[in-house]
Amino acid sequence: MDLAYPSEAEAFRVEIKSWLKENLPDGWFEPGFAMSDADRTKFNKEWPAKLFAGGWICATWPTEYGGKGLSTMQGVVLAEEFAYARAPMRGDFFGDTLVGPTLLQWGTEEQKQQFLPGILKGEIRWCQGFSEPNSGSDLASLKTSAVLDGNEWVINGQKVWTTQGHHADYCFLLTRTDPEAPKHAGISYLLVPMKQPGIEVRGITQPDGTADFCEVFFTDARCPAENVVGGVNNGWKVANSTLAFERGQSATTGYRRFEEEYRILVEVATENGRIHDPTIRQRLMEYYTKVQILRINGLRNLTSTLNKSKDMGTIALGVTNKMFWSEMHKAAMELALDIFGAESMLINTGPESGSWPGAIRDRRRDGYPVSAMMSSFFFSRSETIWGGTSQIQRNIVGERVLALPKEPKPAGGE
Numbered sequence: 001m002d003l004a005y006p007s008e009a010e011a012f013r014v015e016i017k018s019w020l021k022e023n024l025p026d027g028w029f030e031p032g033f034a035m036s037d038a039d040r041t042k043f044n045k046e047w048p049a050k051l052f053a054g055g056w057i058c059a060t061w062p063t064e065y066g067g068k069g070l071s072t073m074q075g076v077v078l079a080e081e082f083a084y085a086r087a088p089m090r091g092d093f094f095g096d097t098l099v100g101p102t103l104l105q106w107g108t109e110e111q112k113q114q115f116l117p118g119i120l121k122g123e124i125r126w127c128q129g130f131s132e133p134n135s136g137s138d139l140a141s142l143k144t145s146a147v148l149d150g151n152e153w154v155i156n157g158q159k160v161w162t163t164q165g166h167h168a169d170y171c172f173l174l175t176r177t178d179p180e181a182p183k184h185a186g187i188s189y190l191l192v193p194m195k196q197p198g199i200e201v202r203g204i205t206q207p208d209g210t211a212d213f214c215e216v217f218f219t220d221a222r223c224p225a226e227n228v229v230g231g232v233n234n235g236w237k238v239a240n241s242t243l244a245f246e247r248g249q250s251a252t253t254g255y256r257r258f259e260e261e262y263r264i265l266v267e268v269a270t271e272n273g274r275i276h277d278p279t280i281r282q283r284l285m286e287y288y289t290k291v292q293i294l295r296i297n298g299l300r301n302l303t304s305t306l307n308k309s310k311d312m313g314t315i316a317l318g319v320t321n322k323m324f325w326s327e328m329h330k331a332a333m334e335l336a337l338d339i340f341g342a343e344s345m346l347i348n349t350g351p352e353s354g355s356w357p358g359a360i361r362d363r364r365r366d367g368y369p370v371s372a373m374m375s376s377f378f379f380s381r382s383e384t385i386w387g388g389t390s391q392i393q394r395n396i397v398g399e400r401v402l403a404l405p406k407e408p409k410p411a412g413g414e
Contacts, residue, residue: 165214
């Protein structure tokens with residue numbers, strides 16, 4: 001693992017810093033900077049256009065599809081500088097990070113020309129239609145079906161935990177297109193228009209009052225036949241590419257929000273005296289240690305990517321990373337409750353909403369207001385589930401890395 005970045009990457013870093021200073025609001029880098037609600041609304045509206053004009057949205061994409069064609073190292077430096085500045089970097093997470101790269105790898109030229117410009121400009125909003133009520137961790141058992149009818153697919157079924165489903169224009173959807181094939185072999189990956197009569201979206205209200213997770217019901221919904229990505233019945237391979245993009249993001253920046261949380265927890269524990277509790281101190285140092293491990297593992301991942309390494313250590317690092325940080329953060333937010341004590345139940349506990357790292361920010365709805373800290377606590381519980389549960393991650397490590405016998409299937413299973 002080489003901790004020194006090449007000189008051309010550091011020169012690019014200077015360019016990014018200069019652009020951020022010129023384009024972020026005055027005072028952004030000053031301690032204690034804050035925006036009014038009106039200024040924040042104005043910023044959120046104008047920032048995507050500035051990102052697009054600067055070429056920073058999907059900058060690692062090939063130039064022929066609107067990107068800058070950045071190298072891996074340049075992409076890493078770009079992500080780092082935006083993280084340092086705490087500047088929003090994406091137009092739409094699902095479009096920029098998941099379906100866009102999937103189309104670059106698997107899409108037809110017609111699909112790329114149709115969808116990539118809208119992703120770059122932030123004009124198309126996306127949601128992910130993978131999980132079902134009885135097909136979450138065992139995703140290949142999904143039952144939502146698509147039957148070809150002339151030049152359209154007719155879709156019936158249900159998806160659940162569909163983030164931003166109520167806002168999305170399109171859903172990248174896994175459906176069963178061959179019910180007679182083995183369960184992994186009969187799945188297709190479709191790009192489905194969401195604004196149509198055959199689709200009903202229901203928000204699932206969470207304990208903190210937010211409802212960004214949704215149930216989506218498909219009743220004879222329609223999708224153009226040409227919107228299959230990667231070929232009919234090849235959806236399992238395509239979906240695994242999408243999941244790899246999701247799990248592989250922010251190798252050298254993901255630890256920063258946890259590092260900031262650690263700083264806040266030490267500050268609060270010092271102020272209220274809980275820093276003198278040896279158990280609290282031990283848990284704080286455990287959190288700090290794991291954050292540093294996450295940082296170093298990110299650099300190891302970057303080195304492996306640059307070297308195109310596919311040794312067993314690299315594979316193990318990839319499959320354990322998500323399990324490691326999600327369980328680390330869940331324990332850290334339990335520590336936060338112990339540090340704040342009974343004050344955790346108050347709506348004004350901790351930093352103002354919008355400054356607590358990882359919080360679901362500024363979304364107090366349905367008469368169930370919570371602090372940003374408590375919102376982050378609730379969200380940390382979900383982090384061990386989405387993107388592959390910790391239990392499933394352990395199965396993967398056991399079977400694919402340690403070569404242990406596969407977990408026995410239930411009676412009657414395939």
